[in-house]
Amino acid sequence: MSNRTLYLLLVLLAAACSAATAPSPAKDSQAPAVVQLPVPPPDEAAAAAPAPDDPLPKPTPAVLWSRSEDLDGDGVAEPVRLVTFERFDATQRVDNGPDNLPIGACVNDRGDACRVILEVGAHRHGFDLEPGYFGDLAIKIIDVDRRDDRKEILLRRRPGGGEDPPYVFAVARYDGKTLAFQELWHGWGYNAGKATINGDGRLVTVYDECPDVVTVAYRLGKAGLTEESRQSVRTRQPQDCAACPVVYVKERDGMGRRGEILRDLRAPALARNQSLALGLPARFVEPRGDGSRVTLELREEKAETTYLDAVTLEVDGVHYAPLGCSGAGRHCLADGVHHVMRQGETLRLTFDTAAWRPGAAVRLWAQGYYVPAP
Ligand SMILES: [Ca+2]
Numbered sequence: 011m012s013n014r015t016l017y018l019l020l021v022l023l024a025a026a027c028s029a030a031t032a033p034s035p036a037k038d039s040q041a042p043a044v045v046q047l048p049v050p051p052p053d054e055a056a057a058a059a060p061a062p063d064d065p066l067p068k069p070t071p072a073v074l075w076s077r078s079e080d081l082d083g084d085g086v087a088e089p090v091r092l093v094t095f096e097r098f099d100a101t102q103r104v105d106n107g108p109d110n111l112p113i114g115a116c117v118n119d120r121g122d123a124c125r126v127i128l129e130v131g132a133h134r135h136g137f138d139l140e141p142g143y144f145g146d147l148a149i150k151i152i153d154v155d156r157r158d159d160r161k162e163i164l165l166r167r168r169p170g171g172g173e174d175p176p177y178v179f180a181v182a183r184y185d186g187k188t189l190a191f192q193e194l195w196h197g198w199g200y201n202a203g204k205a206t207i208n209g210d211g212r213l214v215t216v217y218d219e220c221p222d223v224v225t226v227a228y229r230l231g232k233a234g235l236t237e238e239s240r241q242s243v244r245t246r247q248p249q250d251c252a253a254c255p256v257v258y259v260k261e262r263d264g265m266g267r268r269g270e271i272l273r274d275l276r277a278p279a280l281a282r283n284q285s286l287a288l289g290l291p292a293r294f295v296e297p298r299g300d301g302s303r304v305t306l307e308l309r310e311e312k313a314e315t316t317y318l319d320a321v322t323l324e325v326d327g328v329h330y331a332p333l334g335c336s337g338a339g340r341h342c343l344a345d346g347v348h349h350v351m352r353q354g355e356t357l358r359l360t361f362d363t364a365a366w367r368p369g370a371a372v373r374l375w376a377q378g379y380y381v382p383a384p
């Protein structure tokens with residue numbers, strides 16, 4: 011018999027004896043009968059009666075960035091940190107600019123978001139990064155208005171699930187009592203997005219959405235940044251832009267834009283099979299019976315006409331045709347018969363695939379071309 015079994019047996023015997031021999035005293039009116047119990051070996055004592063406040067080791071966040079800055083203008087510097095409990099790939103992408111943190115992508119089992127926490131003193135604000143090849147995060151202290159004593163924090167992120175995604179900005183402010191976090195509007199366009207300040211209380215973002223450039227000016231006030239103006243100026247001819255149908259995937263909370271397909275294939279002679287990696291599959295692959303379902307849309311948003319010969323979805327190396335395609339069909343088979351999409355038109359496609367395996371790559375393939383329409 012082990013020590014443990016012996017101990018439990020003795021406890022049970024002691025309890026049974028006390029119940030059988032002693033009339034139960036009214037609780038709290040009398041001191042309870044003291045029963046001597048054998049003391050179990052120390053390791054078993056811990057297992058049998060864990061202390062209720064037994065502290066579990068707390069995970070320590072990784073510090074991605076830290077500074078000491080007087081943000082609220084009271085003459086005392088606040089500790090400012092960006093921390094995370096996630097793991098990051100520290101490979102720095104050269105196209106992400108010199109001021110970004112060395113974060114190539116965040117790595118986690120969920121595969122749909124990485125949580126980062128901005129700390130100013132005891133105040134915290136958590137926000138998500140979209141992991142992926144283009145995932146990015148940059149942070150710096152800025153002074154939007156040199157005439158006040160305060161400083162602000164500019165954060166730049168880049169959704170990693172698409173291809174050549176834009177840069178997305180947010181501004182955090184600390185007034186000594188609260189930490190406010192404000193997302194700014196962002197446009198689209200390959201690698202688009204710049205934010206500038208010159209200390210006069212304004213912050214300006216510029217997005218090159220070829221053929222137009224969108225400039226948004228904000229003014230800093232008590233309630234944060236308020237949009238002051240938004241201008242869209244045509245700077246190039248549509249036929250000079252790399253345009254093509256935009257790919258959206260059906261996610262839990264709507265359609266998520268993922269990039270473009272048939273990029274740069276702007277003439278019949280350039281027709282070929284081209285693919286777009288669809289990152290963050292955890293967001294859009296729906297379990298369905300023994301398999302999975304993916305729903306996506308191709309939208310012709312620009313002044314052009316797309317000629318789509320065939321579309322397939324590749325999951326884990328296997329190509330799937332859209333539902334409703336059995337052999338021939340305008341966008342089902344690469345046979346020179348095209349599905350034609352004009353500006354404003356959408357083609358919704360559903361794919362039933364084998365069960366998705368976490369970590370498997372998902373890629374959309376399209377055969378075809380487009381013709382710009384000025
Ligand atoms: Ca301060």
Ligand SMILES: [Ca+2]
Pocket residue numbers: 153154155156157158159160161
């Ligand atoms: Ca200031």
